[in-house]
Amino acid sequence: MRLDVVTIFGEYLQPLQLSLIGKAQAQGLLDVRVRDLREHTHDRHRTVDDTPYGGGAGLLMKPEPWGEALDAVLADPPEDADPRGPVLVVPSPVGEVFTQRAAVELAAEPWLVFACGRYEGIDARVVEHYRTRVRVREVSLGDYVLNGGEVAVLAITEAVARLLPGVIGNAASLTEESHAPEHDGLLEHPAYTKPASWRGLDVPAVLAGGNHAAVERWRRDEALRRTATRRPDVLARLDPERCDARDLAV
């Protein structure tokens, strides 16, 4: 997978050189290219922002540098690019809330391009223009306000890259995580390791009993219980076909 990230703060993306994502790049599973938006300005001050039409607080990012930068990215496609081009992912407070389902969808793409805004955002014509050329997804990490898109790119890149074959050593664990489609999107059950007793707290006996059916039942019950108490919205989406009478009794 090729990832292009356009930003004025390239150093924010340094964490992508670390740990599993850094290793994935070294293995050739991921090709991350960080591009400086200011390389596409032509004035002495390398200006990327200006005041908003109609007034209002703060500054907006000008469309011209973005147009030049994104055109340059699109002119340099990876060999395995989809005929439709990349998905242009634009972090934004007004985007669709990013979910595991979106991570799975993006992980199926050979090429993602991220546009990291700053200030009060990017001139709306940039997204409007590129919707005529590529698939665009405006995404939000959640209902709180950040200062720019770079943190979102780090989060989205990690959520997507870990789904790529070979990035996570134990791929089986991907299907047992919270929000995994194979796990009906439920929150995961509590997990324990040795010692069996710690500060007067014991590991649930069923987990050490050796009865795998009982362990699976306990894990399912705990996942349902946690989801019901912490994320009733997720439980409400549970496919009735995917739960038996006992599930509903939890």
Ligand SMILES: N#Cc1c(-c2ccc3ccn(Cc4ccc(CN5CCCCC5)cc4)c3c2)n[nH]c1N
């Ligand atoms: N992903 C994600 C995000 C972001 C995010 C993503 C990308 C950018 C680029 C710039 N900012 C900063 C900013 C801050 C406030 C406002 C609000 N408006 C300003 C103009 C008048 C009306 C109100 C907009 C833009 C960003 C924030 N925030 N929260 C998430 N989950």
